[in-house]
Amino acid sequence: MKMEFDIASGDFKKAGRASSQIKKVLKQLQVDPKIIKRIVVAIYEAEVNIVAHSFGGKLTAHINGNSIEVTLTDNGPGIKDIEQAMQEGFSTASKEVRDMGFGAGMGLPNIRKNTDELNVTSEWGVGTTVWFRNQF
Amino acid sequence: MQTVIKEEVEMKVSDLVEKFGLKVFSGEDGLDREVTGGYVSDLLSDVMGNAGEGDVWITLQTHQNVMAIASLKDLAAVILVKDREPEEDTLEHSNDESIPILGTNRQTFEIAGKLYNVLNQ
Ligand SMILES: Nc1ncnc2c1ncn2[C@@H]1O[C@H](COP(=O)(O)OP(=O)(O)O)[C@@H](O)[C@H]1O
Numbered sequence: 001m002k003m004e005f006d007i008a009s010g011d012f013k014k015a016g017r018a019s020s021q022i023k024k025v026l027k028q029l030q031v032d033p034k035i036i037k038r039i040v041v042a043i044y045e046a047e048v049n050i051v052a053h054s055f056g057g058k059l060t061a062h063i064n065g066n067s068i069e070v071t072l073t074d075n076g077p078g079i080k081d082i083e084q085a086m087q088e089g090f091s092t093a094s095k096e097v098r099d100m101g102f103g104a105g106m107g108l109p110n111i112r113k114n115t116d117e118l119n120v121t122s123e124w125g126v127g128t129t130v131w132f133r134n135q136f
Numbered sequence: 137m138q139t140v141i142k143e144e145v146e147m148k149v150s151d152l153v154e155k156f157g158l159k160v161f162s163g164e165d166g167l168d169r170e171v172t173g174g175y176v177s178d179l180l181s182d183v184m185g186n187a188g189e190g191d192v193w194i195t196l197q198t199h200q201n202v203m204a205i206a207s208l209k210d211l212a213a214v215i216l217v218k219d220r221e222p223e224e225d226t227l228e229h230s231n232d233e234s235i236p237i238l239g240t241n242r243q244t245f246e247i248a249g250k251l252y253n254v255l256n257q
């Protein structure tokens with residue numbers, strides 16, 4: 001099964017739409033609640049990153065009998081130093097975004113903690129792709 | 137000799153409303169949710185990463201991402217401190233998900249202390 005979502009830049013009101021719909025589907029498929037909890041954290045954080053830090057992008061989820069694979073691609077600006085971005089506490093979020101409670105620099109670390117496999121690639125000036133997979 | 141059997145008392149959101157005199161803004165259908173713990177933070181990723189199912193979340197954030205997180209994490213309720221009021225779409229989301237948003241005039245330290253005591257009795 002394939003699910004796709006467009007994610008607009010700056011649209012915080014819609015952040016969480018993909019994660020909540022995917023959560024519903026996984027529940028229907030009777031995936032272990034502990035695994036659903038992890039995947040939902042990862043998807044939410046990845047969605048928010050596109051909203052907060054990119055010019056917009058999309059999320060594609062592939063769900064089969066024994067795993068979920070999620071790919072998020074955006075249209076830039078990209079991440080200059082991925083290693084630095086992955087560090088807990090690192091954030092370039094604006095003051096406005098931080099005042100909302102985002103921008104703690106815990107998003108990518110949360111994604112890493114809650115996925116079985118994670119791959120982040122990025123080209124400055126082009127865009128970022130975040131891919132992860134969790135087994136059921 | 138007397139044997140005292142200590143019963144596991146189930147704590148519901150409605151019990152907290154009564155005990156602490158909380159205002160119920162929305163999500164009334166969720167007042168019978170069971171409360172198993174609490175979490176205090178205004179950083180959304182912190183809550184996302186560390187809050188547990190059945191927790192009551194104490195915060196001063198009022199925008200609708202609070203409800204997105206409460207629902208994704210299966211939280212029992214949200215308590216807004218210092219007389220803060222939820223935004224309109226936050227209320228709607230709370231009603232849709234039947235996760236109550238509650239309010240208090242107390243500040244975080246006080247309400248968290250009270251909740252901690254009640255849950256660890
Ligand atoms: N899709 C993205 N596009 C551009 N930069 C990103 C993207 N995702 C993450 N980043 C960068 O990595 C940093 C750390 O991300 P994260 O750990 O989620 O923390 P936060 O979102 O709280 O800043 C961000 O502040 C931003 O600089």
Ligand SMILES: [Mg+2]
Pocket residue numbers: 045048049103106107108
């Ligand atoms: Mg983030």
